[in-house]
Each structure stands twice: as C-alpha cells, then as structure tokens.
Amino acid sequence: MASNDKRCEFLHEKAYAISLMATTNNTLWAPWRLAYVKGDAQDGSEGQPDPTSIAPEAWPLGADPGCFLCRAMAAVGHERALGVLERTALSLVIINRFPYASGHLLVAPLDHRATLEDLRDEQLLDLQRCLTKWCGLARQSLQCQGFNIGLNLGKVAGAGVPGHLHWHLLPRWDGDVNFMPAVAGTQVIPQALSSLWEQLREARDREEVADA
Numbered sequence: 462m463a464s465n466d467k468r469c470e471f472l473h474e475k476a477y478a479i480s481l482m483a484t485t486n487n488t489l490w491a492p493w494r495l496a497y498v499k500g501d502a503q504d505g506s507e508g509q510p511d512p513t514s515i516a517p518e519a520w521p522l523g524a525d526p527g528c529f530l531c532r533a534m535a536a537v538g539h540e541r542a543l544g545v546l547e548r549t550a551l552s553l554v555i556i557n558r559f560p561y562a563s564g565h566l567l568v569a570p571l572d573h574r575a576t577l578e579d580l581r582d583e584q585l586l587d588l589q590r591c592l593t594k595w596c597g598l599a600r601q602s603l604q605c606q607g608f609n610i611g612l613n614l615g616k617v618a619g620a621g622v623p624g625h626l627h628w629h630l631l632p633r634w635d636g637d638v639n640f641m642p643a644v645a646g647t648q649v650i651p652q653a654l655s656s657l658w659e660q661l662r663e664a665r666d667r668e669e670v671a672d673a
C-alpha cells in the first residue's frame with residue numbers, strides 16, 4: 462500500500478476513534494487490536510513463537526524466556542508477529558503491544574538488565590542512537606510533531622517488566638488525544654499494529670537505501 466494511502470487510513474482511523482470518544486468515557490480499544498492484546502500469551506498462540514521452539518543459542522546470555530523483550534530479541538524470523546522493528550548488536554526496537562497511544566515504541570538493551578548501572582557505556586550509547594534514529598523515522602513516517610520519551614525504572618515507578626529496562630517512545634501530534642487517559646480514563650488506539658509495523662519498516666528501508 463502506498464504511504465499516502467496509509468497516511469489517509471491512519472488519519473481516518475484517528476478521526477473515527479475521536480468521534481467515538483465523544484459518546485463514551487470508556488477505554489476505546491480498536492476491535493482489530495484484540496488479537497494483539499490477547500496474543501501476548503507465552504504459549505506460542507496468536508502467531509507468537511513458542512519460546513521452546515527458539516534455538517538455545519539464539520537467546521542472549523542471561524535472557525529470561527518469560528520476558529517478552531528477551532523473547533523478541535531471540536525469535537529471529539518472527540519480526541512481524543512480535544512487532545520487532547530493529548535489532549542491533551546491542552539493542553531492540555519493538556512496537557508496544559499495549560500502547561498508551563498510536564505509534565508507541567519500546568527501545569531496550571539486548572541484555573535482561575534491571576538497572577542503568579548494569580549497562581555498559583556502549584550499550585547506553587546504542588540505546589540513545591536507537592531512540593534518535595526511530596524518532597526521525599517516526600517523524601517522517603507518521604508525521605508526528607513531537608515525542609515523549611521515558612523510562613520507568615523499577616516496579617514502584619510503573620515498570621511493567623521491571624527486570625528488563627526499556628525506554629518508551631511516544632509520538633505526539635498537535636491536538637492529539639493523549640490527555641484523555643488523565644482526564645477521562647479513556648485510551649484511543651487508532652492504528653492497527655501490523656499496519657504501523659509495515660509503515661515504520663518501510664521508512665527504515667527507505668533510509669537504508671538512501672544511506673547506501
């Protein structure tokens with residue numbers, strides 16, 4: 462699908478979600494997202510790889526098979542199902558399956574580490590490079606005007622997976638609806654995650670061709 466068509470589709474879905482929001486104060490999960498939400502089970506269902514099917518040598522040293530970030534790092538060949546956008550030698554960029562907002566990405570170190578002090582300088586640098594690169598790609602591809610970037614360090618700070626550090630990268634648009642969770646307890650997820658994955662991977666591929 463051409464990128465303009467995708468942009469139109471995205472805007473249409475966003476407008477649709479906002480129109481729905483006018484009539485309810487409940488969470489607005491787009492119906493096509495249900496499979497993604499339900500598909501986070503660790504039993505290999507819903508297109509997810511079974512952890513036991515992943516070759517032992519694919520797991521990073523110290524990986525936790527129960528950790529979705531470690532699993533995404535190891536499950537090469539399952540990029541679309543897992544929402545993996547990029548693996549570098551040190552980091553992972555993945556679409557958040559339980560997004561706060563459309564385009565919500567996670568950037569994590571290769572290693573299953575819970576504190577910043579556990580990371581080496583080269584790992585910290587690579588994470589910053591990934592955040593920088595994917596801000597640029599999201600800006601180009603999603604036409605967002607800004608970002609919130611944050612790290613929930615520890616369970617008490619809200620980390621969903623406290624054992625594996627991950628930075629949240631949230632695109633922001635002028636007039637977007639991110640105030641809704643705070644004001645009305647409403648979340649809006651206007652874009653199918655598979656569509657987002659395709660859109661961002663295309664942006665990455667275009668940049669790689671341009672850099673070649």
Ligand SMILES: [Zn+2]
Binds near residue numbers: 524525573624625
């Ligand atoms: Zn992990």
